[in-house]
Each structure stands twice: as structure tokens, then as C-alpha cells.
Amino acid sequence: MQTTMIPAAPARLQPRGWQQHWREAIRDPRELLSLLGLDGLAGVSDAAAAQFPLRVPRGFAARMRPGDPNDPLLRQVLPLDAELRLVPGFSLDAVGDAAARAGHGVIHKYAGRALLVATGSCAVHCRYCFRRHFPYAEQTAAAAGWRAALDTLRGDDSLQEVILSGGDPLSLATSKLAELTGALSAIPHVRRLRIHTRLPVVLPERVDDVLLAWLSALPWPVVVVLHANHANEFDAQVDAAIAALRTCGATLLNQAVLLRGVNDTVDAQAALHERGFAAGVLPYYLHQLDRVAGAAHFEVPDHEALALHAALRTRLPGYLLPRLVREVAGDGSKRPL
Numbered sequence: 001m002q003t004t005m006i007p008a009a010p011a012r013l014q015p016r017g018w019q020q021h022w023r024e025a026i027r028d029p030r031e032l033l034s035l036l037g038l039d040g041l042a043g044v045s046d047a048a049a050a051q052f053p054l055r056v057p058r059g060f061a062a063r064m065r066p067g068d069p070n071d072p073l074l075r076q077v078l079p080l081d082a083e084l085r086l087v088p089g090f091s092l093d094a095v096g097d098a099a100a101r102a103g104h105g106v107i108h109k110y111a112g113r114a115l116l117v118a119t120g121s122c123a124v125h126c127r128y129c130f131r132r133h134f135p136y137a138e139q140t141a142a143a144a145g146w147r148a149a150l151d152t153l154r155g156d157d158s159l160q161e162v163i164l165s166g167g168d169p170l171s172l173a174t175s176k177l178a179e180l181t182g183a184l185s186a187i188p189h190v191r192r193l194r195i196h197t198r199l200p201v202v203l204p205e206r207v208d209d210v211l212l213a214w215l216s217a218l219p220w221p222v223v224v225v226l227h228a229n230h231a232n233e234f235d236a237q238v239d240a241a242i243a244a245l246r247t248c249g250a251t252l253l254n255q256a257v258l259l260r261g262v263n264d265t266v267d268a269q270a271a272l273h274e275r276g277f278a279a280g281v282l283p284y285y286l287h288q289l290d291r292v293a294g295a296a297h298f299e300v301p302d303h304e305a306l307a308l309h310a311a312l313r314t315r316l317p318g319y320l321l322p323r324l325v326r327e328v329a330g331d332g333s334k335r336p337l
């Protein structure tokens with residue numbers, strides 16, 4: 001029975017939580033194109049969208065240039081006919097994740113650090129992502145109160161660093177993350193926490209007071225590795241989110257993927273790393289594309305990637321030069337090109 005005398009606050013006075021921004025993401029390619037004045041754009045594919053649905057937060061879409069079918073942010077999210085082409089060498093498990101799984105949601109490939117597939121969810125769906133095929137539903141680490149993942153981490157005292165990845169680990173509720181870090185803090189060999197997330201860039205509302213309070217209270221040094229591929233992904237709200245993460249003491253890095261038609265020029269790369277630095281982020285990796293089926297049209301050949309990287313070296317200070325790497329199944333680290 002409802003006994004309270006306090007009336008509910010009018011909806012307009014309630015701050016819109018990040019979950020609401022999440023739910024309001026654009027999911028219909030036609031709506032996105034219409035917002036950008038690009039109705040009827042050729043090459044857009046319902047069949048590709050059926051394989052891996054379009055998903056883009058409205059705030060991210062607002063950073064796309066209206067009327068430009070080649071907008072670098074639009075290209076990252078728009079389902080295209082080109083994805084349906086079968087290209088030799090592009091497969092479903094391009095980075096050997098299926099072979100490296102050590103326990104439920106735990107991928108242990110490299111010395112000293114284990115990666116948790118915390119969740120399969122992402123606020124944005126990036127067309128070039130290996131996630132479009134990975135069978136996440138059955139093996140996320142957050143399932144059953146993180147129990148299987150925690151058992152795996154507890155049982156291997158060589159693991160000093162836990163990397164929260166996914167999917168996007170910040171798509172979980174902060175209380176769910178706190179459940180994990182509370183249990184991790186009782187494991188003496190864990191010394192560092194790393195978070196791989198695109199959310200502060202694509203949905204900066206996620207960096208709210210609850211998240212910041214959790215981060216500030218963690219007992220380890222924290223590294224947040226963001227994922228932005230183009231300078232246009234930054235705006236004032238993203239800058240504010242990054243600044244807030246830094247006030248918690250987190251080290252902020254960025255990893256990008258080298259993508260044809262998005263950031264495959266020296267100018268685009270220089271602008272990305274300069275803009276990131278202005279926001280308080282240092283470049284970490286520039287990844288050669290994982291060769292996942294459906295992403296071949298984004299590939300930049302190695303000789304071109306190397307030439308681009310060499311030109312970038314003559315243009316930027318050393319600390320703004322990302323490491324150009326590829327992930328090779330079975331290797332003990334990312335492989336420099």
C-alpha cells in the first residue's frame with residue numbers, strides 16, 4: 001500500500017541519468033540519415049544492420065557533419081552493403097579469443113594481465129569491431145556475481161593487472177562494478193586496474209558522480225584506456241568527462257583503430273592525437289584492423305600504415321606518437337608493425 005505523503009517530483013526536475021541517454025540511442029539507419037539530411041543515401045544496408053544492428057547515442061550523432069556522407073563518425077557506425085562481401089582472410093574469430101579463454105569471461109593471453117569480458121553491451125556499435133561475431137552472451141564475466149572470473153583471478157598469482165573490457169565495461173551499473181572491485185581488493189596479487197572503454201567519448205553522461213566516487217575510492221592505480229578514432233569525437237562534454245576522470249587520479253590513454261576513410265591520413269592522425277592531448281589523453285596504440293568478416297573495406301594495407309606512421313613521427317612530438325601494432329593470435333603481446 002502506498003502511504004507516503006511526498007509527491008513525486010515533476011519529471012522535468014529530475015536529472016536525466018546516463019541510462020536514459022543510453023536507451024534513447026538511434027537504432028534506425030533511416031532516422032540517422034534523416035537527421036543528417038542524407039535520406040536515401042546509396043550503399044546503406046538493411047541486411048548488414050540485421051547482422052549487427054546500428055546503434056549510436058544521440059550526442060555522438062550530433063558531432064557528425066550534416067550533409068556529409070563521408071563524415072568520419074558516420075562511417076564508423078553506418079551499416080553498408082560492403083560488409084556483406086566475403087573477403088578471404090577475414091574471419092569470425094580473427095584474434096584467437098576462442099582459444100585463449102581461461103575461465104568464464106576471462107581472457108589471459110599476456111604475462112601479468114588478464115582481460116575480463118565484463119559484458120557484451122556497448123553504447124555504440126562500431127562496424128569494424130570483432131564484437132559483431134563474438135559469442136558474448138554465454139561468457140561474460142559479470143554473470144553469477146563475477147564468481148567464475150574471480151576464481152580464475154584468485155587462482156593465478158602471476159596476475160597483477162585486471163583489465164575490464166567487453167563490450168564496454170562501463171555499460172554495467174556502477175554498483176555491479178563495485179561488486180567486482182570489492183572482491184578484487186581481497187586478492188593480494190592484484191596491483192593495477194585497467195578499464196577499456198569508449199563510453200566517456202560516445203556517451204560522456206556515463207561519467208557521473210556515482211562513477212567518480214567509485215573510481216576515487218579504488219585501492220589501486222587505475223588506467224583508463226579510451227577509444228576515439230577521430231578528433232571530431234571530442235567536444236566540450238567529452239573534455240569535461242575526461243577531466244573528471246583525471247581528478248580521480250586515473251591515467252588516461254587512448255587507443256584507436258586505423259580505418260580507411262576515417263583516420264587514414266597524416267592530418268587526421270595528427271589532429272586526433274593533438275585533440276586528445278588537449279583533453280588530457282595520451283595516445284597508446286594505433287591498431288591495425290582485426291581481420292573480422294564484414295570489416296574488409298576499412299583495412300589499410302601494412303605498407304601504407306607504416307608510411308603514415310613514419311610521416312606522423314616527423315610531425316608530432318614523441319609523446320603524441322601511438323605505437324602501431326597488430327594483434328596476432330598466439331603472440332605474447334601486441335605485435336609492432
Ligand SMILES: *Cc1c(COP(=O)(O)O)cnc(C)c1O
Pocket residue numbers: 107108109110113114115163333334
Ligand atoms: C590487448 C590485450 C591486453 C592488453 O595488452 P597491453 O599491451 O598491456 O595493452 C591484454 N589481454 C588481452 C587478451 C588483450 O587482447
Ligand code: SF4
Pocket residue numbers: 121122123124125126129130131166167168198227
Ligand atoms: S567493443 Fe568497442 S569497438 Fe567494439 S562495438 Fe563496442 S565500443 Fe565499439
